[in-house]
Amino acid sequence: MDIYPYEVPEGVHPYAWMFLGFGLSGEQTDELARHVFDRLGARWSGVERESVVLRFAVDFPLDAGDGYRRVSVGERFREVVAPDSGARVVSGFLPPGIALDRHTGTLAGTFTKPGLYTVEIARGPEVKWDALGTRGGPESVGEWIPVGEKRAVVEQDLSMHKPTLDDMTDEEKAQALAGLLAWEASKAAEANSGY
Structure with missing residues (x-):
């Protein structure tokens, strides 16, 4: 998995790594993962990063084209655009009255203002774990970095x-x-x- 491509020690919850970087001990991250995923039933889908583009024509008087959904002011809307993966707006704008729940990936609300709206919603992880940390070095405890950033690489000069x-x-x-x-x-x- 690209988010945490490191071996998880035997006997440790497979998702304990999600709680790294918060100053918790190994035992605490393991117990927290068992609580969140096993007892509370949270799910990790492992969805790869991708995006979806949505276009809305809210009471727009002209033909906006085939890519636009025709809707009206006062109309209620609800759609899950990123099930089990988390979501965020990366470009464009949601129509006024419509909100994105980042955790459930659900768009919901009531359209309030006419116009053309295009929004790009990214699905999947926003960060990944870098075990060395961006400073690079064995003393680094690691840190979460943007998913598109390269992980640190320790280079050693062994020529001597x-x-x-x-x-x-x-x-x-x-x-x-x-x-x-x-x-x-x-x-x-x-x-x-x-x-």
Whole structure:
């Protein structure tokens, strides 16, 4: 899953990660997830991010085109545009009198003003978890970042480390050998001294 693409430890609720970043301990996030999802029955649909465009012609006297819904002032309206996924307006405007419940994805209300209205509603998550945090580094506790932003990547320069003897110069090999011989001599001295 793109929102939290990390392994969840065995025995931890699979949605405990949703409560990361609030200063809770691992046990607290696990218990909170069990309460919200198992006891209270909240659902996570895992809906991918997408958008829907709605067009309304409210008492508009001219032909607005096929893409517009013809409605009248005083008419009640209710439609679920993003079931189980959360929703938000990303462009355009809702007709006056119509409101979006971000949590249920429901548009509802009564049309109050004539005109042409176009609105784009995004469905799905707005943020994702970055385990390293945007500062990047193992000391970072992680944070929620916008879904379109790239996660932090820790880059390590290992060029100063020599992984094998073949990559070492003769001088580096001599230093390493001298260090190993000194270590071996000190271990032998400890063994002979009895400590």
